[in-house]
Every structure is written in C-alpha cells, then in structure tokens.
Amino acid sequence: MTAAEFERYERAPTIAPATKPGLAEALKQLWETEPGIKGILGTVDHKKIGLRYIVTAFAFLIAGGVEALIFRLQLAGPNLKLLTPEQYDQLFTMHGMTMIFLYAGPILSGFSNYLWPLILGARDMALPRLNALSYWIYLCSGIFMYAAFLFGFGPNDGWFNYVPYAARAYNGGPNIDFYALGIILLGISTTVGSINFVVTFLRLRAPGMSLNRIPILAWGTVTASAANIFAIPAVSLAFFLLWLDRNLGTHFFDVPAGGQPLLWQHLFWMFGHPWVYAIVLPAMGMVSDGLPVFCRRPLVGYTAVALGTVATMVLGFGVWVHHMFATGLPSISLSFFSAASIIIVVPSAVAVFAWIATIWTGKPVFTTAFMFFASFIVLFTIGGVSGFMTGSVPVDWQLTDTYFVVAHIHYVLIGINVFPVAGAIYFWFPKFTGKMLDERLGRWNFWTMFVGFNLGFFPMHISGLLGMPRRIYTYPDGMGWDWLNLITTFGAFVFAVGVLLLIINIVVSHRRGAAAGANPWDAPTLEWSVSSPPPPYNFAVIPTIGSRHPLWEGRFPPEADESRSYIEGGMVLDRGRETIATSALDAQPSVILKMPEDSLSPIVLALALTAFFAGLGLNWWWLAAIGIAAVGIDLFVWLWPEPSLGETAEPANG
C-alpha cells in the first residue's frame, strides 16, 4: 500500500466563521437527540447525561438527608426510643453510604460531564456511549441498594463496614450482601466514568489548550479520576472477598482459619482515603474557576493550585493507615503515616492561600455564588485543621470513634463538597437553563445553610472532646452531652431548611427566572461563549485557544506565552458527528474523530449487569448466568467495527 492509500483516510478540515449560513441547522440535525423513548434511553449527549447525574445525585442527597434528620431526632435527647437499635444502625449506615457513594462523587461527575466538553472546546466527551453507561450503572446501583433497604435489608455496619461484625456469623441477613454487590456495581460505573474523563482530558482539548491553559475544574476532576482508576479496585475487591466469605465459605477475614480482619481495613482505606480527595478535588476546582469570576481577576497562583491538586492526590495514596491508628500497628508504621498525613496539609494550604489572595487582590462582587465559594474557604480550613489534629497519633488515640471525627468528616464533606456545589448551581444554572436563579432568595438560602450547618456540626467537636462515641443509638442522661445534641439536631433541621430553599429557588427560577444570555457573569472561560443552554453540538466551529481566559483577553497584561484565542471561526467538521482530537501536551490537532450516534447498548448493558448482580445477591445462579451472557452479547454488538465511526477499512465520508 502506498502513501496515496493512507490519504484516502485523511482530510483537510474546512475553516469558516461560526456564523456560516446553514451550519448551525446542519449541526443541529446531526447532533440532536431524537425525540421519544429511544432518544430518552439512548442519548449520548454529555449535557443530558450531566444533568441526569446532577438530578439523581440531588435526589440521593435528599434521601440521605431525611435519613439523618430521622436519627437526629432519636439523638436529640437522652434515652429516646424513637428508633430501635437495628433501625438506627440501618439509617446511619444508609446515610453515610448514600452521601459518600451516591451523592458526593456522582454530583461532581454530573457537573464535570456537563461542563467539560464546553470548557475544553469539544463537542462531547471522548467516549460518549461509555458516558451513558456510567450514568445508567450508577442509577441501577443506587436503586439496587435502596431496594434492599426498602425491603428491610439495608446495610447496618457503618459505611466502612468493618469485619468481623459484617461477617456472616454476626450479621446473618442479606443486608451486607446487597451492600457489597451494590458497591461493586457502582465501582464499575465510577471506573468507566473516570476512564472517560482521563481520556477526554488528554485528547479532546481544543487546539492550543496546552497543559498550562486548562481550567482548574478539569485538573481537579482528572486528578480525582486518575486516582479512582487505581483506587476503586481495592474497595471492589474488599467487598468481593467479603461476599465470598459470607456466601461461599472462604476465609479471608476470619482468624481461626488463618485470615485477618485487618485486611479489610487496609483494602478499604487504600481506596477510602483517595476517595475522600476524589470527592473534594473537583469541587475545589469549581471554586478555583468560579471564585475569580466574582473577584474580577484571574486566579492567583494557577500553576501552584494545579500542581497542588495533583500533589494532594499523590500524597493521598500514602495516608490510609491514619484511619487505623488505634488498631495496634507497629509504631514505625504509625510514624510514617502520621508524617504523611501532616505533610498533605501543605498542598491544600497552597490552594487556600491562592483563593484568599484572589479575593484580597480582586474586586469582590457579593453574589450568592460568591458567598458559597468564599464560605467554603472557611469551612475547608476548619475541617482541615481538625483533620490535621487527628493526623497526630496521640490525639487520634484520644479522639478516634468519637463525635470529633464525625464533626471533621462533615466539615470536610459538606464544607468542601456541598457548599461549592451550591455555589456551582448558582454559577452555572444560567448556563444549564438560560434562566438566572433568584439572588434575594439566594441570600436566605446561603445564610440558612451556613448558620444551620455550623450550628449543627460545630458542637459535635465539643461532644466528641467530652467523650461521646459515634454510632451509638442513644445515651444516658447526665453525660454532659444533652444540650449539645439538642443544638446539633436543631442545627441539622435549620440546614435542611436551607437546602429546601435551594430546591425552591431552582424550581421557581426554572419557571420564571430572568433570562440569562450567553455570559451573565462576564466570565472568562469557553462555556460562556456559547448560548444558554448550549446547542446540542456545543460549538459551531472548533475554537483555537491562546490563553487561560479566552473571553477576558486584552483586559490584563498578557503572560509570556499567551496569544489571542480565536473563537469566532475555526474548523467546521460537519460530515457526520465529528470533533477534533489533539495531542496530550500541546493540544495540536491530531485526528478527526467520528463520534457515535445515540445507542441503546449502554442501558441494555447496565440492566444486564444489574441482573447479574441481583442474581448473585439472591443466589439465583440462573439469573446471574443470563445476566453475564447478556453482557457479552451486548458488548459484541456495541464494539462491532463501524464504518461510520471510521473503524473499518472502508473510508468514512470524507
């Protein structure tokens, strides 16, 4: 074959202005999801999938919140009998599992799914069908675990599910089996989603968006996703080994036969600690991109923040034993992990100082989004300091398994996840819907959440220091915790009212909010260059990027390597669903990618996998066999080489 043969598979893309007559209509024809049931089940549009992620995760946030409110009533005073111990165990476990696995990770995946192609200048994620698969498996796994809960078989051993209590001998029902299988199923969703983010980050940035021009949100999510790729197998394996111990009589965790319960803790926290960073780093990225918009200047210390994000994650793989300081490990091990846990404060502090400096040297505009982003810095610092304290072994021995740790995790997860997410909703809702959220209601929303949160969770530090153990379903009076618990319960309800105000604002503004326009905040990044909501194809022509803030160019003295971005025109790419792939470092055009049409393969695969896991859970082996066979057939159809995707010897159109 000659060079001419290769040329049959090549094309020089046309360059045209974005306003080229007929282009928008033609692209809309190509990219729009078809109406009707097939479109609903088969869409691969990252914007639809992103919104589904956000809405589903929010529903789980509400479910997990209601669970918390119920057991906060039980804990409002001493010796209350609202819940039985078994009900309490299931509720607090469901609360933790829901918030950590079904809300905190997926909500950020939702934002990133929606925003990534828009901020990177692409027409979709790199692997659109995998994106749909990720969402459907997430939904199925959530329903899977909640179905077990509604039948009375919710997990009841805390979200980190320690053996031996999770072993068959002490926990005879199917509760733990469904939890184990549900988490493995969810792990598949997270893994394929993470692979999609990493590949998109490396391949789908607009021409010119070299590594030093990528918005921090993308850095946060890609770092979290890379961590997931290495960390998720640990938890999936831990739960699978537990399932084997419980169902097939293996002996991984039982001592008389030579097993070791601490293996569970190692495997769980090798995953668990990186996961904590995975569910905060993208949120920190949203703040790093959103906060500067309201300070009217670029982020201070972009490079330090981006590198700090990656450094936090790398160190995050070396701190898992700080969850196990009280298990009797050798002191050399405690010293190493204590040191690592304290050092990890450094890259996080870099980001904190960068945000403070951005506010300090900027001209802050006090919108609701700004309030959420700025308050996050305060909550992050409090949660960081309490984490730093328990990184010290002697302090940890005093505080482990007390409410102090409960306070810490809530400052970290609500402070660094829920507050940035609320801010991100105020910031990007106009882009999602074309409507502004109400700022007046927004103030009420913010202050109710902020006051309620601190009222609810700050006293937990004190009840923990006074010795109140976590995970007790009630306590005697006269311990000195009564009034602290009452305040905590009261604060929790105030916080819940705050979340309710957010929901009301979303519902009301979605109907009759002020029209947003393309760029209501005068923000600098690419997503604000397209209409609100964006068209199905995102960009009529592929933009070329010359700086970190393409829409603010000319306002600030350019840095050394900056040039002008060009978004009014670019590559047309209209022969079928197409987008451009670029080189990983410098983002030079590398190949024209043919993107897939809508497809039912992802949802069928998700259902087949769910059938497989349901079969394992119920010990219906025939169902598991049908499920896995269906998985194989579905993949064979899905991966069939398609001429329209440029996968076969037949040259595609163009």
Add this chain to the structure above:
Amino acid sequence: MADEHAIATKLPVGAIDTRATGWWAMIFTVFTEASLFAYLLFSYYYLAVQPHLPGTFPQGGTPTLSLALPDTIILLSSSIAVAWAQFHIEHNDKRHLVWGLAIAAFLGMIFVAIQYFEWADKSFSLPSSTYSSLYFTVTGFHMAHVIVGVFILWALCFWSAKGYFNRVRYAHIHIGGLYWHFVDAVWIFIFFTFYITPLLGLKS
C-alpha cells in the same frame, strides 16, 4: 479569516492506530485491572506473613510446577501469536492476521483447560483454608480474564475474516491485543507469587 477555506495540513479521520480514543481507554482499563491484581497479590502477601500452623501455608506444601510451568509457556506463546498477527496487519496481510488471532485464541483455551486440570488435581477446595481461598480466588480472577480475552480474540478473528481491517484501520486489533498482552503479563506475577515465593521460603 473571514472567508471559508481549507487548512493546509491533512488530518487522519476515524480510529487510527494509537490515536483512537478506544486505545487510550484500553490503556487506562489495563491500569485499573493491573491495580486489581496488585491488590489481590497484596492480600496474598499480607495473609502469607500472618502466623500459620506449619505446613498449612501453602496448604499441601509448595505447589508443583509440573502443570504450571508448561501452562505459563503456552500463555506467553499466545502473546507472541497476537504480536505476530499485529505485525502482519501493519503490512496489510489479512490472512496471517486471522491465523495469528486464531492460534492465540486456541492457546488461551488450552491454558484454561490445563488450569482446570490443575484445579481438579488439588487436595483442597475453595472453603478449605485461607490459602485455598486465596489460591482459587486469585487464579480464578485470572482465568476469568483469560476467558474474556479468548472471547475477544475470537471476535477479532471473526471481524478480521470478514475483511474489516487493513493497514490503516486496525484499531480494534491494537486494542484487543493490548488487553491480551496484559492478561498474559499479569500471569507472570501470579505465577511468581504462588509457585516461586514458597520455594524462596515464603511459607509456614
């Protein structure tokens, strides 16, 4: 640049060699799968160094190499067959592509068969002890991967026989081949762990 024009450089269209998104996705799939096996082997070593009664870890004494060693050689040969197939499609030789894939798939099936005989030959079963749990779980995980790999190889072989690929467009072969090389490479670590480390003294 107000008017419409074509840029000078031509770009390839579609799934081309290592520029295909599927190739990148498979690289990271291999990373996550490799992590899974790393955690499995971590579990083995972690449990191996716990106190055990003499002679119970490995249960039945150091496992014999009589089936495992030839099996290892067969599996590694299958990787060579896939590499041979990949080499030929890069030179547009579609017939040898099909043959290479078919040979690799057959060798994979022989590996599974021999592994099955080795399992059947053991004096213990899955629930016998911690060692037996580890042995069957780790080799079982690997065998499941080999079986998936054999299905992939047959699918690739079928598509190759239909003439879907040529020297420009063969990303599927590249991607499936990468998976198969991974499945073979990870066996070396499992083989070393279960068959060699007891010889080096890691036993009770």
